[in-house]
Amino acid sequence: MQSHLCNRCGTCVGLSDGKVVFRNREGEYRPQIVNPLNEKEAELLLNACSGHEFNFPEYNKILFPSSPHYHRFIGSYRRLLIGHANDPEIRANGASGGILSAILIFLLEKKRIDGVVTTRMSRSQPWLTESFIATTREEIIESAQSRYIITSVNEILPQIEKFQGRLAYVGLPGQVQSIRKLQAMGHPAVKNIHFVFGPFYGNTLHFSSIKSFLRAHGEKDYQRIQKLYFRYGEWPGRMRVELENGKVMELPKFHANYLIPFHILKNSLLCTDLTNEFTDLSGGDAWAPVYEERGKGFSMIIVRSGAAEALLNEMIQGDWITAWPVEEEEAIRMHSHGYDLKKRGTFIRMQFRRWLGLTNPDYGYKLKGFLLARYLMEIIISSLFLILGTPPARFVADRIPMRWMGVIFETARTRWKKATHGIKRTNLEA
Numbered sequence: 001m002q003s004h005l006c007n008r009c010g011t012c013v014g015l016s017d018g019k020v021v022f023r024n025r026e027g028e029y030r031p032q033i034v035n036p037l038n039e040k041e042a043e044l045l046l047n048a049c050s051g052h053e054f055n056f057p058e059y060n061k062i063l064f065p066s067s068p069h070y071h072r073f074i075g076s077y078r079r080l081l082i083g084h085a086n087d088p089e090i091r092a093n094g095a096s097g098g099i100l101s102a103i104l105i106f107l108l109e110k111k112r113i114d115g116v117v118t119t120r121m122s123r124s125q126p127w128l129t130e131s132f133i134a135t136t137r138e139e140i141i142e143s144a145q146s147r148y149i150i151t152s153v154n155e156i157l158p159q160i161e162k163f164q165g166r167l168a169y170v171g172l173p174g175q176v177q178s179i180r181k182l183q184a185m186g187h188p189a190v191k192n193i194h195f196v197f198g199p200f201y202g203n204t205l206h207f208s209s210i211k212s213f214l215r216a217h218g219e220k221d222y223q224r225i226q227k228l229y230f231r232y233g234e235w236p237g238r239m240r241v242e243l244e245n246g247k248v249m250e251l252p253k254f255h256a257n258y259l260i261p262f263h264i265l266k267n268s269l270l271c272t273d274l275t276n277e278f279t280d281l282s283g284g285d286a287w288a289p290v291y292e293e294r295g296k297g298f299s300m301i302i303v304r305s306g307a308a309e310a311l312l313n314e315m316i317q318g319d320w321i322t323a324w325p326v327e328e329e330e331a332i333r334m335h336s337h338g339y340d341l342k343k344r345g346t347f348i349r350m351q352f353r354r355w356l357g358l359t360n361p362d363y364g365y366k367l368k369g370f371l372l373a374r375y376l377m378e379i380i381i382s383s384l385f386l387i388l389g390t391p392p393a394r395f396v397a398d399r400i401p402m403r404w405m406g407v408i409f410e411t412a413r414t415r416w417k418k419a420t421h422g423i424k425r426t427n428l429e430a
Helices: 011-015 039-048 056-063 088-093 099-109 137-142 153-162 173-185 208-216 253-263 266-270 306-317 328-334 336-355 372-388 391-397 402-425
Strands: 020-023 030-033 069-071 075-077 079-085 115-121 129-134 167-170 193-199 225-232 238-243 248-252 281-285 299-303 321-325
Touching: 011 020, 011 039, 011 153, 011 173, 039 173, 056 075, 056 173, 069 328, 075 299, 079 088, 079 099, 079 306, 088 099, 088 137, 099 115, 099 137, 099 167, 099 193, 099 281, 099 299, 099 306, 099 321, 115 137, 115 153, 129 137, 129 153, 153 167, 153 173, 173 193, 193 306, 208 225, 208 238, 208 248, 208 253, 208 391, 208 402, 225 253, 238 253, 248 253, 248 402, 253 372, 253 391, 253 402, 266 336, 281 306, 299 306, 299 328, 306 321, 328 336, 336 372, 372 391, 372 402
Parallel strands: 115 167, 167 193, 193 281
Antiparallel strands: 020 030, 069 075, 079 299, 079 321, 115 129, 225 238, 238 248, 281 299
């Protein structure tokens, strides 16, 4: 709980009957034991925790035993597609093409499910996230969009257990992995979950990123926030904060990414799962010029389970979504930066941690045999995260005009991508 292994999924809080709670959500946001756990309770929490252990090969066999395709970066899958929701409102409110929102609304309106476990910005504290069970189209649309600060979906496991009806679940990889562990145990808290979906996952930021955003605009009181968006407006969107006095602050998404090295949750750098490999279906931005230039947003869709494949076919035939197949090689190329960060960089970082005597997650597999140039590249990346995450670096960054920071970051990122393009792409499809 007090190490970088904690991904803040919320499972320990949700299963503890109030004995574990989250403290300081605007700060370190860590679970804390407030009443003693007995041995049985402690064992359950440890076994359900995905932060310290999740066996990828084992759960691939359990969940997708007849999967026709497997790639070490993507995981098991049946189909790879590019697509978007056909409903303009759903597509416009989605982070990319609105596919996940369309699927959830379809399931709800067709009475296949009675609710959706998902996350939105808090109604009482709009600068924080809150997880809830959506039961209407409007609530699903409200929960659309990316949220780049910490979320803890599994802290509402008691509500999930008590819910009367069938549920779909939406979560990030660490949250999904914990749900899969509970399902394998046959735990009653997850008995109502019939579908598991999720977005692709790059990183999560501490709430300090929002404080920094405000300070750069001359504001300090985050409790004056009325609305907070991370991808507002036309794709790819803008980070946007609306204050109760009517003041609006915005920054293009790619410029707002400068906040990442200063405020990243360190566990993000220990996660090897970019595409949410243990969902029934996952989706993320289709990062390719042919789609980016069109605007509006397109999703890459990875279909993993037979139930999800049947569902997607029905939606395509019913004109709910438009989708077309994409080859594995192209799918890898679209997210080459992410795969390199997660499937190469993470294992190199974990090796560095072993040398320092630090504990790593156990994923049941290891990737190795990387080029020396990739190790050297990782030394630079890890050093930057280490230095920029310090209070002095944040202090300096907060006092540089945000638009300058965005331009500086985007320029540096573009040059870095060009300089390391060959290293990242070498043997990427293997």
